[in-house]
Amino acid sequence: MASFAATATALLPGGCGAPGARRGGRCAASAVALPRPAARTxxxxxxxxxxxxxxxxxxxxxxxxxxxxxxxxxxxxSGDEGFIRLHAAYAALADPDERARYDRAVAFRRAAAPVASGSRPRRWETDQCW
Amino acid sequence: MSEHFYTVASDSETTGEDKPQPSFPDVAIGIDIGTSKCSVAVWNGNQVELLKNTRNQKGMRSYVMFKDDTLSAGVTGAAARENGHEERDILSGSAIFNMKRLIGRMDTDEVVQASKSLPFLVQTLGIGVRPFIAALVNNMWRSTTPEEVLAIFLLELKALVEMHLKHPVRNAVLTIPVSFSRFQQTRIERACAMAGLHALRLMPEPTAVALLYAQQQQQLMHDNMGSGTEKIALIFNMGAGYCDAAVAATAGGVSQIRALSGCTVGGEDILQNIMRHVLPSFDNLYAGQTMDRIRSIGLLRIATQDAIHKLAYQDNVEVNVDLGNGHKVSKVLDHPEFEQVNRAIFEKCENIINQCLIDAKLVPEDINDVILVGGCSKIPRIRSLVLGLCKKEISYKNIDALEAAVSGAALEGAIASGVTDPSGSLDLLTIQATPMNLGIRADSDIFAAIIPRNTTVPARRDMLFTTTHDNQTEALIAVYEGEGERAEDNHLLGYFKITGIPAAPKGTVEISVCMDIDASNVLRVFAGVVKPQGPAVPPFIEVRMPTLDDGHGWCGQALAKTYGKTLDLAVLPKKLQP
Structure with a gap:
């Protein structure tokens, strides 16, 4: 059984979205400073x-x-984070409708937001569209 | 064996980390606590082995007999062995059975209401508190609880396993019905703790069957060098107390539960329907339990049960029994009549299968195998109904209907205990799903589902809420589980307040409620203010659910009445994403 602390630290960064998302500040304040997994991008x-x-x-x-x-x-x-991310990816791509929507969203964002250096794009689709 | 008075171990003791390391391999055993019968299985190093009691039974009647100062459970059948009339003794009022139907239920629950016709005492007040149950000892009702009864049973079961394995056992994987609420699950864990067992996992029954199926498919693939393509199985499990369905997708030893659904109908309901059908004055007979009436009902129950069993293999059956006091039953029952009387039950079975297919986004043609398990799967109408809905001629053959769940539990026990097998037969993974919606009360009495049913676990979801009054500084988070649209129609798991919300016009504050289910199926709720931000905002609150100990129906009403308006929250519509 995962310990309380392990779950809490694993939970908060993922549960609240990436920095820059509207809940980021709250998380940074309450979560233990954890190196962001590179996989988030x-x-x-x-x-x-x-x-x-x-x-x-x-x-x-x-x-x-x-x-x-x-x-x-x-x-x-291993924590839950890795599997939750894997399942989110699978859930979005295994369903043809979801996948088409995801592909459109990615294409749209690429077109609409040419990478501005310094600010990370909002990764809402991995957090909220599962 | 009658010396087994149960000892109550404290909850904290059940984790057992501080215990001296055992010298034996601590492999979790598998237990299937059935409404009618229980079984236990262990991984013996090569395969799953079902244990037999001293009477050479693998399926042991689930009951505890109360006699003078001794208690004895159906594992050994010691109490009944003396006179050889086990079933009649069980129905004498001195035994408590069907504890799986009663455990963790309120007295407003229709399952509890239906249990009032059983020979032991079930008293209800109908206000959402726990029912009062008692067994007849020397012409006096002696009170007990379903947890206590189950604990006594588990203690005897544990002794049987230890006698067989010749070493102590501590960990167990137990199968539970899909429709068990999280509150009921805590009651099962509690009963295990009382018996000195640690419930390592509680596994929905059809998912235990799915694990066994995954193992068989994996084996087939090894043997035939098969392509390893995904196979979809629909598992239908109906026992005496519950009915479950699951859709599992299996390939390469990974079994993914796509959908689960379950309801509280089973053989017990069929039995009661038929008893009322053959004896229309049945309800008068049990109103007020006297010794005469208990005896009459016992006789009717045995005769009816016998008839239902026979009807599985013959065209019609005669129920012929003298109940005493001038009551006589003599009736011939055939299949059309049996099906007519139990039509509502068969409809519920159809509903959960259809629900499962819809939730799994599958059509009958997608299903490769239909697996029928549980005692009621022998009923011809049940078989034809399930196969018909799945458009199949025959069901899957390689699984024993009565041993599948416990075998799956023992497999899971071995896997979860870290046992590996050189042949790869334990190289299996089950990806579970959560069977019921989890959410909170919002917008007065709406159930806002945060984790919808059939979400793959581990899972984490969050949802934003806002205040419903200007300058609202507190909000009540009441956590529910279930399928109802109104919060009231679901199981209350617990509640807490968010305090210190910054004063602001209604609808402007954002409160995030996040729910997390980890791989051990532990539910945690995190809640707090996310907008505005800053040092003036209170810290988040983390609560492990369920927090409620008892009387949840009563409590839910009190919460709604006292705080429903003042501390209400509203669901914040999802903002349009860029």
Whole structure:
């Protein structure tokens, strides 16, 4: 069973979104300063390690393979964060409608917000569209 | 064996980290506590083995007999062995059974109401507190609780396992119905603690079956060098007290629970329907339990049960029994009549299967295998109904209907205890889903679901709320679980207040409520003000749920009446995203 402290620190950074999101300040104040996992900036495709053209079958297979690595039941000692992120990616891409919406959102954001140095793009879709 | 008075271990003792390291491999055992029968299984190093009691039974009747100063559970059947009339003794009023139907339920619950026709005493006040139950000892009702009864049973079960394994056991994986609330789950854990067992996992019954299926599929793939494509199974489990359905997608030893649904109908309801059907004056008969009436009902129950069992294999059956006091039952029952009398039950079964398919976003053609388990899966109408809905001719063959759940629990016990097997037969992972919506009360009596049912766990979701009054400085977070649209129609798990909300016009403050279920199925709720920000805002609150100990129906009404208006929150509509 995960200890209270481990769950609390694992929970708050993810649960409240990335810095810059509207709840970021609150989290920074209440969470233990934790190094941000680099994976937070990954796209769903990167999380699953598949190409943008991957078939639903490939996405399912990648999900199952990675679940064996990051699910807390399979990898003792790992937190929930990795699996929650993996499942969010899978849930968004395994459903054709969700996937189309995600692809559009990513394309739209790329077009609308040419990378401004210093400010991180808001990663709302990984946090709220699952 | 009658010396087994139970000892109450404190909750803190159940974690057991401070205990000296045992010299034996501490592999969790699997227990299936059935409404009617219990079974226990262990991983013996190579495979799952179901244990038998001294009477050579794998399925042991679930009851505890109260006699003078001795208590004895159905594991050994010691109390009944003396005269060899087990079933009649169980129905004498001296035994408490069906504890799985009663545990953690309020007296307003229809399942508790239906239990009032059982031979032991079930008293209700109908206000949302726990029912009073008692067993007949020397012509006197002696009070007990479902937790206590279950603990006594588990203690005897534990002794049986220890006798077999020749070392102490501590950890267990227990199967539970899908429709068990989190409050009921805490009652099961409590009963385990009282019996000196640590409930390592509580596993919904069909997901235990799914694990067994995943193992078999994995084995098949090894043997045939199969392609390892995903297989979808619909599991339907109906026992004496509960009915569950699940859809699981399995490939490469990973079993993903796509959807779960369950309800509180089972063989007990079928039995009561038939008893009322063959004896229309049934309800008068149990109003006020006298020795005569208890005996009459016992006789009717045995005769009816027997008839239902026979009807699974023959076209019609005769119920013929003299209940004494001039009451006689003589009736021939055939399938159309049986199905007519139990139509409402079969409809509920259909509903949960359809719900499961919709939630899993599947059509019947997507299903590869239909797995039928539980005692009621022998009923022809149940079989045809499930197979019909799934558009299949036959059900999956390689799973024993009565042993599947406990075998799955023992597998999970071995896996969760870190046992590995060179053949890879324990190289399995179940990705669970949460069976019921979890959320809070908002907008007066609306149930705002934060984690919807069938969300994969571990899971974490949050939702924003706002104040409903100008300058509202406090808000009540009442956490519920269930399927009802109104908060009142769901199970209250606990409550707490957020205080020190900065004074502001209504609708401007943002309060975040985040729910987190970890891999051990522990639910935590985090809540606090997220807008405005700054040092003037109180710290977040973290609460492990359920916090409620008892009387939740009563408590929910009191909360709504006293604080429903003043401390209410409103769901903040999702902002349009850029």
């Amino acid at each position: 990954q796209t769903h495709y990167e999380v699953l390690g598949v190409g943008a053209g991957a078939s639903t079958g490939e996405i399912r297979a990648a999900y199952r393979r990675l679940a064996r690595e990051v699910h807390p039941d399979a990898a003792a000692g």
